[in-house]
Amino acid sequence: MFQVQNVTKCYGKVIANNQINFSVGDGQIAVLLGPNGAGKSTIIKCIAGLLRYTGEITICGHPNKTLAAKRQLGYIPEMPAVYDLLTVGEHLEFIGRAYQVEDWKEYGESLLERFELADKRNKLGKELSKGMQQKLSICCAVLHRPGVLIFDEPMVGLDPHAIKELKLLFAELRNAGASVLISTHMLDSVEDYWDVAHIMMNGSFAATKYNHPGDTEERSLEQLFFDITERKDAR
Numbered sequence: 001m002f003q004v005q006n007v008t009k010c011y012g013k014v015i016a017n018n019q020i021n022f023s024v025g026d027g028q029i030a031v032l033l034g035p036n037g038a039g040k041s042t043i044i045k046c047i048a049g050l051l052r053y054t055g056e057i058t059i060c061g062h063p064n065k066t067l068a069a070k071r072q073l074g075y076i077p078e079m080p081a082v083y084d085l086l087t088v089g090e091h092l093e094f095i096g097r098a099y100q101v102e103d104w105k106e107y108g109e110s111l112l113e114r115f116e117l118a119d120k121r122n123k124l125g126k127e128l129s130k131g132m133q134q135k136l137s138i139c140c141a142v143l144h145r146p147g148v149l150i151f152d153e154p155m156v157g158l159d160p161h162a163i164k165e166l167k168l169l170f171a172e173l174r175n176a177g178a179s180v181l182i183s184t185h186m187l188d189s190v191e192d193y194w195d196v197a198h199i200m201m202n203g204s205f206a207a208t209k210y211n212h213p214g215d216t217e218e219r220s221l222e223q224l225f226f227d228i229t230e231r232k233d234a235r
Contacts, residue, residue, distance in 0.1 A: 017042050029194050030181050031181075033198070034200035088128070101143065149181070
């Protein structure tokens with residue numbers, strides 16, 4: 001699991017995240033919803049250890065910027081960040097060796113087949129389309145079977161087959177006990193694959209909804225989202 005406690009991130013005088021508190025448990029899928037500029041990507045980058053912030057973030061009990069935490073983290077950024085001069089196959093080899101994964105070849109091959117990259121294994125990163133780079137980014141992030149996975153707008157640029165496989169992967173990760181966080185502004189991309197949803201506006205959580213019968217919020221997630229994001233005082 002991972003925990004975010006009292007996290008604030010400022011860019012000069014602009015408050016991008018304001019006292020964010022939440023956690024994602026083992027075998028749970030959480031989603032961050034909100035319009036562009038709500039602060040979703042900022043808190044994602046804070047969790048991944050890419051930004052300075054005030055507050056505390058732990059991954060599987062370890063401070064998020066420690067090596068122990070990073071070994072448990074898989075991060076898929078909004079913009080794919082692949083190595084221009086490594087082939088698809090070399091990307092997986094690099095990750096497998098870096099994380100000292102013993103069976104990375106077999107699992108890596110299954111991921112390439114699954115996301116229709118097997119015939120691209122000898123192509124350089126710079127030769128791939130954005131959609132292919134996104135699929136490669138997903139393969140690299142899950143290769144070491146991390147306990148925590150963070151997806152920032154993962155559906156952007158993916159073809160229908162890859163979207164279908166990614167949704168299946170979400171369910172498999174949850175069943176395997178991983179903690180999964182998905183940031184998106186597209187409600188239909190998460191459908192019923194979430195356990196808890198946090199709606200962000202102006203750097204803060206405006207509402208939280210749980211996907212179980214005990215949830216006291218009577219509105220659907222879609223209705224709640226539009227009630228919050230389209231009201232006049234939210235603009």
